[in-house]
Amino acid sequence: MRLSDCHNFSDFRRMAQRRLPGPIFNYIDGAADDEVTYRRNTESFETCDLVPNVLRGVSEIDMSVTVMGQKLAMPVYCSPTALQRLFHHQGERAVAKAAAKYGTMFGVSSLGTVSLEEARRISSGPQVYQFYFHRDRGLNRAMMQRAKEVGVEVMMLTVDSITGGNRERDKRTGFAIPFKLNLAGMLQFALKPAWAINYFTHEGFKLPQLDEHVDMGGGTMSISRYFTEMLDPSMTWDDVAEMVRLWSGPFCLKGIMSVEDAKRAVEIGCSGIVLSNHGGRQLDGSRAAFDQLAEIVDAVGDRIDVIMDGGVQRGTHVLKALSLGAKAVGVGRYYLFPLAAAGQPGVERALEQMRVEIERGMKLMGCSSIEQLSRKNLRFR
Numbered sequence: 248m249r250l251s252d253c254h255n256f257s258d259f260r261r262m263a264q265r266r267l268p269g270p271i272f273n274y275i276d277g278a279a280d281d282e283v284t285y286r287r288n289t290e291s292f293e294t295c296d297l298v299p300n301v302l303r304g305v306s307e308i309d310m311s312v313t314v315m316g317q318k319l320a321m322p323v324y325c326s327p328t329a330l331q332r333l334f335h336h337q338g339e340r341a342v343a344k345a346a347a348k349y350g351t352m353f354g355v356s357s358l359g360t361v362s363l364e365e366a367r368r369i370s371s372g373p374q375v376y377q378f379y380f381h382r383d384r385g386l387n388r389a390m391m392q393r394a395k396e397v398g399v400e401v402m403m404l405t406v407d408s409i410t411g412g413n414r415e416r417d418k419r420t421g422f423a424i425p426f427k428l429n430l431a432g433m434l435q436f437a438l439k440p441a442w443a444i445n446y447f448t449h450e451g452f453k454l455p456q457l458d459e460h461v462d463m464g465g466g467t468m469s470i471s472r473y474f475t476e477m478l479d480p481s482m483t484w485d486d487v488a489e490m491v492r493l494w495s496g497p498f499c500l501k502g503i504m505s506v507e508d509a510k511r512a513v514e515i516g517c518s519g520i521v522l523s524n525h526g527g528r529q530l531d532g533s534r535a536a537f538d539q540l541a542e543i544v545d546a547v548g549d550r551i552d553v554i555m556d557g558g559v560q561r562g563t564h565v566l567k568a569l570s571l572g573a574k575a576v577g578v579g580r581y582y583l584f585p586l587a588a589a590g591q592p593g594v595e596r597a598l599e600q601m602r603v604e605i606e607r608g609m610k611l612m613g614c615s616s617i618e619q620l621s622r623k624n625l626r627f628r
């Protein structure tokens with residue numbers, strides 16, 4: 248299978264599956280418990296239909312948006328994800344370059360495998376730093392200070408991961424960092440020698456956002472222990488309010504789902520919230536962001552930028568979310584499978600397909616700019 252054979256999300260997913268050892272593919276593809284929320288995330292877009300208008304003069308299409316003060320050439324950004332150099336040796340470098348080329352934002356995860364500093368040098372586009380709240384408040388402050396010095400535009404605190412989700416696929420394969428593969432898992436790696444050559448002939452695995460603070464690469468701290476031992480389950484709204492004040496720039500909470508929490512985010516001065524269930528990887532059975540979007544936009548949409556992610560695979564999914572009032576839409580697996588399949592050219596091809604789909608969709612909807620999308624364009628079944 249070649250990159251030119253990939254025309255949509257499923258094609259990229261299939262190509263990634265062929266290239267990656269099973270445990271790594273399943274780490275990306277998998278979700279929590281019975282993966283009900285994961286499935287619902289994409290299905291939720293099928294609960295409504297687009298109602299187009301015609302004869303509106305759509306020769307010029309402007310799909311740019313401004314979100315949390317950042318101007319994006321397209322309304323889709325690459326949501327922060329962990330461990331990207333494990334999927335392809337280019338990792339975050341490929342995503343940063345592709346995002347810059349398409350004029351959009353991308354997020355570096357606390358569990359990212361390329362440093363914030365390097366990502367900044369690669370992309371002049373708006374950069375998001377996704378972080379978790381640690382027990383060690385000094386560490387939280389140090390991480391924010393580092394992000395400030397690097398010139399990160401948006402701080403994104405993930406609030407839906409106060410403990411790790413139950414990823415049963417990973418338990419079955421033995422996927423963990425550091426690797427703790429069982430026999431079946433090892434066999435899967437042996438079956439994909441091209442991945443192994445790619446991985447082992449490039450620089451060693453590192454987590455540069457955490458290396459100074461946690462010895463993960465050396466194997467003394469696993470990612471699951473990082474979640475249980477280093478993150479602070481007692482975190483409250485007051486703690487976050489203090490961080491928002493300290494940052495004094497665009498600050499956003501990722502993983503907000505209730506109206507009550509959305510209102511609290513406004514009160515403590517956040518500039519954005521991302522409705523998200525972490526791609527179904529945390530609380531299985533939780534609602535899909537798209538299902539919850541209208542309620543949140545109605546409650547706080549005039550006071551804070553409402554963003555959503557989860558299950559987005561098509562330009563029309565993005566148009567539906569924007570019609571309901573989202574300011575932008577994040578994608579995870581949509582760019583991770585292309586990254587795993589083909590590195591930077593893969594991510595670029597996926598973003599290009601998204602751009603073209605949004606452009607075509609807007610033309611067919613009779614909209615030449617994003618502001619023209621509204622709930623009038625949608626009917627729920």
Ligand SMILES: Cc1cc2nc3c(=O)[nH]c(=O)nc-3n(C[C@H](O)[C@H](O)[C@H](O)COP(=O)(O)O)c2cc1C
Pocket residue numbers: 274275276288326327328329356357358377405501523524525526527528556557558559577578579580581583
């Ligand atoms: C492999 C993988 C790793 C992820 N790592 C992180 C992370 O480190 N921090 C974070 O806030 N979200 C993380 N996410 C969640 C994404 O940012 C995003 O919310 C989710 O992928 C959206 O769903 P989608 O994959 O269906 O687009 C991860 C998702 C995946 C699939």
